[in-house]
Amino acid sequence: MATDALAAPATAQAGPPRRRTGGIRSNENVAGWLFVAPVIVILGLFLLLPILMALWVSLTDWNGQGSPFTGRVPFVGTENYTRLFTEDGLARRDFMTSIRNNIYYVAIVVPAQTVLALGLALVVNNRMLKGKGFFRTAFYFPSVTSSVAISVVFLFLFANSGAVNALLGFFGIDGPQWFADSRGVLHLLLGAVGVDQPPAALTDGGPFGLTWWDWLSGPSVAMMSIICLVVWTTSGTFMLMFLAALQNVPVALDEASILDGATRWQRFRHVTLPLIKPTTFLVLTLGLIGSWQVFDQVYVMSQGEPAKTTLTPAYLSYRTAFRDFDYGSGAAISFVLFLIIILFTLVQRRVMADRDAERPRRGWWRRRVPERS
Amino acid sequence: MAVLTDRPPAPAVTTRRADQRALVNRFLGYAILIFFGLVFLYPFVIQIASSFKTEPDAAAHPLSPVPDPVSLAGFERIFAGTAFPLWLGNSLLVTVLVTLGRVFFDSLAGYALARLRFRGRAGLFAAIIAVMAVPGVVLLIPKFLVLNQLGMYDSYAGLIVPLLADAAGVFIMKQFFESIPVSVEEAARIDGAGTFRTFWSVVLPMAKPALITLTILSFQGSWNEFPHSLVAVQDPGLFTLPRGLADLVSGSLGKGTQYPLKLGAALLATIPVAVLFVIFQRYFVRGANEGADKG
Incomplete structure (x- = not known):
């Protein structure tokens, strides 16, 4: 019965409370479970169960031969995890x-796509301009296309004699060999100001088996091309979110601040930005x-190369399992990544929940969606 | 009406200055729009043009939007020299079945969670919300393990069945069903229609906008789906388009060559979603925003 009590507010939102006789109610009990059964089976079988299986595998040395759930597979405890953090190797x-x-x-990606998305939304939201819909x-459009197909296009754009280098050529710049260039951008910048040799203090040691100099490399030139691709594909989606938020900013407020003599920047900084703060956070x-x-982009464009500078935890876990057949380590990397991502998700949901609590009881998504579409 | 929307008359000097400033602003606005319009669309222009170029032309004039000469060699080799038709067939099969499955199963579950009172409903909904937070990319090894264990690895079943339902779709449908009035269903129930009958012939027809949104999201998602096919199959006969494309680029052809062919194949793989996007843009936008809200 506890669950019924929890469900009550949701029903109250949906419409007037329904009074039913016991017969129909018990019928609904069966129907309800029948209706959700396919989803439960699919998500349970291909999402929850596999996570538990992978958790087990991450504690073993399974090499892909036979079933990982027999006594013959060596159990190694947390070794796959400790190897990632404490053992040099x-x-x-x-x-x-x-x-x-x-x-x-x-x-780079998060600030760049956020700023670009907001900028595009501000321009597209300008009431004076025509053809904004186009x-x-x-x-x-780039946001809805296949990540693999788009990666193929960008491989061509960033090829040695590709469009990007041709464009740089117009400005007299000799473009790099993007996907062969493992030099870190920060190292390059330091080189530009004369620091060619790393100071000894930075090469002697550092946390987790990488030297400080390695930690401070910055993204490699190859990684920069992947960054360009991702910013280019994701900004559109985030632009739509900002646009929805901007359209909820009351016009009267903007006009009032114009009358008060606020400059364009002041209006943006002190009127618009505070009002769209929740969307910015989202x-x-x-x-x-x-x-x-x-x-996907790493898989198609660089496979972690050159010199492992485009290796990401997601790709590394895939490679460790499916290329090196070390499924235990691969699964362990997945779970560490899982923890990192879940952490951000929890922060986001917590803040969103706080925000919703300040509003009336109806769900915020239902308040906004109909207005937008 | 025109009089109402006109600005109130202002002193002549201020008006002129304001007009000038508005003109400059408008010019700047268009300049920004056109610049970014090029940034976002020109790569596609290059892609289309290059797929009709000869190989030397594509390498020598990567920025040119005009193929010179126009060559269909790339496309001929796509159909003669690669397994493209097979990938296309597999992609169509997977996409159609996954879309049908998601629309049906997600609607059923969404309806139950929105309207049917059954024990455990709140807990189940919380679980669905929790499941949405699971990042897809950490499921690569887990999915392989379960497909392997169930004997579904390297089969159409392995490619399709795990994608037949998704938590986000259930969520979208639940939200929608909660927004339509109960009274119609009540009437149908009183007339003696069963739960499924009420759902199928009374509620579902009213849910058309949500169904279209879900159909489009599912179509786009499964047409573009790459990592799942990576861990579900390894037989080239079961490759879908994204998998085949990735193989074309990183494997069999190597890097740096045959760009007209590769870009042409990528172009063909993009067209279905592009067409859908042009026709149903409204629903894509809605999907994007709901996808955000579910966060």
Whole structure:
């Protein structure tokens, strides 16, 4: 009965409370479970059960031969996890390199796509301009296409004699060999100001088996091309979210601040930005959650190369399992990544829930969706 | 009406200055729009043009939007030299079945969660919400394990069945069913229609907008789906388009060559979703926003 009590508010929202006789109610009990049964079976069998199986495998040394659930598979406890963090060796170096790569990737992708999305939304939301519908469509279109197909296009654009280098050539810049260039962008910048040799203090040691100099490499040139691709494909979706938020900003408020003599920047900074703060937060956290999952682009464009500088935890876990047949380590990497992503998800849901609590009882998604569409 | 929307008359000087500033603003606005329009669309222009180029032309003039000469060699080789038709067939099969499955199963579950009172409903809904937070990319190894264990690895079943329902779709349908009035169903129930009958012939026809949204999301999702096919099959006879494309680029053809062929294949793989997008843009937008809200 406890569950019925929990369900009550939801029903109250849906419509007037229904009074039924016991016969129909018990009928609904059966029907309800029958209706949800296919979804439960599919999600249970191909989502929950596999997670538990992978948790088990991450504690073993399974190499892909036979079934991992027999007594013959060596149980190694938490060794697959400790190898990633405490034991010096290739496993830890690769894992920490992938973490480093992904941190730089996140640090550029998330701010870049957020700023670009907001900028595009502001322009598309401008009441003075015509043809905005067309441009909104154009900006959003890359988001709906296949990640693999788009990666193929960008492989061509960033090829040695590709469009990007041809464009750079117009400005007299000799473009790099994008996918062969493992040099870190921060290292390159330091080189530009004369620091060619890393200071000894930075090469002697560092956390988790990588030297400080390695940690401070910045994203590689190859990674930059993947970053360009991802920012280009995701900005459209986030633009739509900002656009929806901007359309909820009361026009009167903007006009009042114009009358008060506020400049364009002041209006943006002190009127618009505070009003769309929840959406900004949503875009940032969705960006964080999404950009820790980068996989398809790496698989198609670089396979972690050159010199492992485009290796990400997601791709590393795949490679460890399916290419090196070390399923235990691969699964362990997956779970560490899982924890990282879940952390961001929990933060996001907590803040969203706080925000909803300030509003009337109806779900916020239902308040907004009909207005937008 | 025109009089009402016109601006109130202002002193002549201010008007002129304001007009000038508005003009500059508008010009800047269009400049930004056109610049980014090019940034977002020109890669597709290059893709289309290059797939009709000869190989030397594609390499020598990567920025040119005009193939010179126009060549169909790339496309001929796609159909003669690769397994493209097979991938296309597999993709169609997977996409159609997955879309049908998702629309049907997600609607059933969404309806039950929105309207039917059964024990455990609240707990189940919480579980569905929790499941939505599971990032797909950490499921690669887990999915392989279960398909392997169930003997579904390297089969159409392995490619299709795990995708037949998704938590986000259930969520979208539940939200929608809660927004339509109960009274119609009540009437049908009083007339003696069973639960499924009420759902199928009374509620579902009213849910058309949500069904279209879900159909489009499912079609797009399963047509573009890549990681799942990576861990579900390894037999080239079971490759879907994204898998085949990835194989074409990273494997059999190697890098740096045959760009007209590769870009042409990628173009053909993009067309169905592009057509759908142009026709049903409204629903894509709705899907994007609901996808955000479910977060």
